[in-house]
Amino acid sequence: xxxxxxxxxxxxxxxxxxxxxxxxxxxxxxxxxxxxxxxxxxxxxxxxxxxxxxxxxxxxxxxxxxxxxxxxxxxxxxxxxxxxxxxxxxx
Amino acid sequence: xxxxxxxxxxxxxxxxxxxxxxxxxxxxxxxxxxxxxxxxxxxxxxxxxxxxxxxxxxxxxxxxxxxxxxxxxxxxxxxxxxxxxxxxxxxxxxxxxxxxxxxxxxxxxxxxxxxxxxxxxxxxxxxxxxxxxxxxxxxxxxxxxxxxxxxxxxxxxxxxxxxxxxxxxxxxxxxxxxxxxxxxxxxxxxxxxxxxxxxxxxxxxxxxxxxxxxxxxxxxxxxxxxxxxxxxxxxxxxxxxxxxxxxxxxxxxxxxxxxxxxxxxxxxxxxxxxxxxxxxxxxxxxxxxxxxxxxxxxxxxxxxxxxxxxxxxxxxxxxxxxxxxxxxxxxxxxxxxxxxxxxxxxxxxxxxxxxxxxxxxxxxxxxxxxxxxxxxxxxxxxxxxxxxxxxxxxxxxx
Numbered sequence: 001x002x003x004x005x006x007x008x009x010x011x012x013x014x015x016x017x018x019x020x021x022x023x024x025x026x027x028x029x030x031x032x033x034x035x036x037x038x039x040x041x042x043x044x045x046x047x048x049x050x051x052x053x054x055x056x057x058x059x060x061x062x063x064x065x066x067x068x069x070x071x072x073x074x075x076x077x078x079x080x081x082x083x084x085x086x087x088x089x090x091x
Numbered sequence: 092x093x094x095x096x097x098x099x100x101x102x103x104x105x106x107x108x109x110x111x112x113x114x115x116x117x118x119x120x121x122x123x124x125x126x127x128x129x130x131x132x133x134x135x136x137x138x139x140x141x142x143x144x145x146x147x148x149x150x151x152x153x154x155x156x157x158x159x160x161x162x163x164x165x166x167x168x169x170x171x172x173x174x175x176x177x178x179x180x181x182x183x184x185x186x187x188x189x190x191x192x193x194x195x196x197x198x199x200x201x202x203x204x205x206x207x208x209x210x211x212x213x214x215x216x217x218x219x220x221x222x223x224x225x226x227x228x229x230x231x232x233x234x235x236x237x238x239x240x241x242x243x244x245x246x247x248x249x250x251x252x253x254x255x256x257x258x259x260x261x262x263x264x265x266x267x268x269x270x271x272x273x274x275x276x277x278x279x280x281x282x283x284x285x286x287x288x289x290x291x292x293x294x295x296x297x298x299x300x301x302x303x304x305x306x307x308x309x310x311x312x313x314x315x316x317x318x319x320x321x322x323x324x325x326x327x328x329x330x331x332x333x334x335x336x337x338x339x340x341x342x343x344x345x346x347x348x349x350x351x352x353x354x355x356x357x358x359x360x361x362x363x364x365x366x367x368x369x370x371x372x373x374x375x376x377x378x379x380x381x382x383x384x385x386x387x388x389x390x391x392x393x394x395x396x397x398x399x400x401x402x403x404x405x406x407x408x409x410x411x412x413x414x415x416x417x418x419x420x421x422x423x424x425x426x427x428x429x430x431x432x433x434x435x436x437x438x439x440x441x442x443x444x445x446x447x448x449x450x451x452x453x454x455x456x457x458x459x460x461x462x463x464x465x466x467x468x469x470x471x472x473x474x475x476x477x478x479x480x481x482x483x484x485x486x487x488x489x
Contacts (some may be wrong), residue, residue, distance in 0.1 A: 001309025014267060015200045015238020019147055019175060026147065028175040030200045030238045030267055031314070033099075033147055074346045087312040 006054035008091040010080050016088050029088050034038065039064075043076055047089060053080075063084045095333060095381060097145030098371055101174075102338040102349070105134065105151055105165065108158040110183050123341040131161040133362065137339060140367035142172035153177040154341070157189075163196040170197030179242075182228045186244055190231050191433060200238035202269070203229065205260060229263035236432045240267040245296065246279075246286035247438070253296050261311065268311055270300055272318040276350040280409060287438040293321050324395060325402025325418035332404060333377035336369070345370045347377055348403035354414045380404050385415055389423045479484035 004010070012018075012027065018055060019033065020026035027044060036044055042063070046056045057073045061077040083089040107123045129137075138149060149169045156162055157180055169176045177200040178193065193201075200231045203225060232239045241260045245253060253270075260268055272293075273279045273286050288296070297317070302467025304313045329336045329348045338346045344359040345367070351357060360374040371377060379385065390401045401469060410419050410429050417424035 013238070014236045015266065017175075017199065019173065028147060028199070030177060030202070030240055031148075033175075084309050085312070 001081070002091060004077055004080055004084070004091055006052060008053045009049060009051065010053060010056070010084075010089050010091040011049040012044075012047060013087050013090040023068060029086070029089065034088070039075075040079065043079055044089075053077075053091070059072075093195065095371065095377075096335075098141070098337050099146060099330075099335045100148040100150060101138070101141045101146045101367075102150045102152060102336060103137070103165075103339065104153055104340050104349075105162075106157050106158045106341050109153055109155040110158075110181070119284065127342040127345045128159075129339075129341065129362070131164055131168075133343060134165050135172075136167075137362050137367060138169045138174055139172045141337075142174050144368050144371060147175055148177060148245045149174040150179060155181055155183060157182075157184050163192045165183060166193055166198050167196040170199075175199050180204070182225045185228060187231050190228070190235070192236055194235045198237055200240065201232055202242050203232070203265075204239040204242040204244065205256070216319075226263070229265070232269065233264055238267065239265045240269055241265040242269040242271060244271055244273055245288075246273040247283065247288045247292065250288045250292045250296055253299050257299065260306065261303075265311060266431075268303075268313045269316070270296075270313065271316040274316070274318065275320065276353070276405060276409065283433065284437040287320060287434070289438045290321055290434070319403075319406075319420045320430055320438070321333075323422045325399050325406075325420040327399045328403035328406070328418075331400030332380035333371075334381065334400065337367070337377070343377075345374060345457040347380075348405065350409075351376065353405055354408050380414075387415060387417060389425075390417050393423065 002008075013029075016027060016029040018025055019028040020035075024035065025041065026035050031040070036065075039060075042060065043056065046059060051059070057076055058074050059065070060076065080089050080091070084091065106125070106128055108125060141149070151162070151165065151169075156178060162178075166176050166178070176198050178198055179202045182203050182325070205225060221228045229239070229241070241263060243253075243256055243260065249256065257268070257270075270337075272288070275283050279286060297315070300313060300315050303311075307313065335348045336348070338349060338351075340346060340352075340359075340361055343362045344352075345362060345365075346352060346359055352359070357376045357379060358374050360370050362370070366373070380401070383391065383401075386396060386401050388395070390396050399418075399421075402412050402420060406420065407416045407418050408414035410433075411426050416426060419426045421427060
């Protein structure tokens with residue numbers, strides 16, 4: 001599995017894209033979809049090919065200032081690695 | 092009337108025409124002819140209505156969908172209706188230029204079916220010289236920004252080659268592999284005695300897939316559909332009758348699943364006469380086995396009814412003669428012996444006995460241990476757990 005590092009630029013994999021409605025967005029992928037809400041949605045919206053992992057973490061830290069140091073990065077890593085294994089996110 | 096949720100996926104069988112003659116084909120034994128097929132305008136209206144009802148995915152299948160000259164137009168219309176478009180194809184007749192046309196029309200995902208790793212064997216299974224072209228086609232597909240799945244249908248005639256087949260497909264660099272054991276309807280049921288793998292073969296296949304999954308993690312997502320004849324409990328067929336999916340056949344009839352046409356007494360409403368919304372809410376065929384009202388015991392009081400929705404109605408009919416019977420795959424079913432008999436009788440690896448040492452082992456191992464469901468069932472649960480957090484339209488046997 002490709003390693004996810006600070007300079008990696010995560011983005012939706014080929015053939016995966018946003019769908020659903022504005023109120024209830026989903027990420028569509030072959031044979032299924034994930035309903036994304038809360039932080040998951042915020043993270044995936046940043047996976048548009050413009051931001052590195054470090055930048056994504058930085059943005060989230062700015063938004064969730066009360067979260068313990070290091071926790072946001074660890075959570076983002078786990079989340080993106082899981083989606084990478086499902087071939088929904090590439091980096 | 093039983094309350095229903097919105098459908099999530101539409102399976103559009105846009106034609107029954109196909110250059111292949113696969114012995115495991117799930118199409119009905121009586122196929123729709125070309126002159127009865129829905130028009131482009133009919134389909135585009137259907138896609139719009141389906142999307143408005145909440146459908147997210149459109150699976151364009153057949154037959155061979157490439158046989159429809161208006162395929163690009165259908166894809167473009169579906170994308171305009173905001174559907175995710177998946178083309179399920181053998182790839183036969185798909186030129187580089189036509190692929191570009193389909194991608195430009197908005198195709199999201201292409202699912203290419205393979206039969207075996209060596210061309211000779213593959214052609215024997217599919218009954219046409221098809222394999223070499225697919226290898227070339229895979230390269231063209233990868234040059235586009237679309238999802239690429241390769242699909243293998245596995246059965247006793249090729250299951251011993253699974254490791255080679257996976258290796259050959261890996262070289263095509265798909266994003267996803269679907270390893271689908273044949274399910275026993277239509278032609279596959281008729282040919283079951285030649286197709287049903289032994290328990291030992293299945294267990295080896297599950298181990299082969301698990302190893303490939305580990306090795307390819309992050310590169311290729313592998314989804315496996317196992318033959319439910321070897322499971323303890325039935326599959327949640329189509330995610331429950333009239334619950335997540337609807338299928339429109341080439342002539343416009345709306346069915347709750349591929350095989351529902353075999354069940355006598357069901358009348359399938361046609362999209363030429365009704366909207367998708369009306370059909371989903373009101374069509375008697377969709378209501379027939381929706382929810383739990385129809386369930387006999389032991390399903391009615393069983394905790395598993397909310398997981399498997401009573402299993403497969405078509406299989407119940409095909410094997411017991413009663414579409415309301417408990418799916419005989421279930422070990423709790425009064426007629427479970429029908430499955431046990433089929434496994435005993437049909438899943439015997441006589442064809443490989445003379446030329447393949449591995450297969451010989453399979454026969455003796457199977458006979459020595461009989462079926463030991465408890466000890467063997469772990470892999471099914473592992474497969475199922477992997478789907479946690481996702482919902483899939485595909486049958487997901489336990």
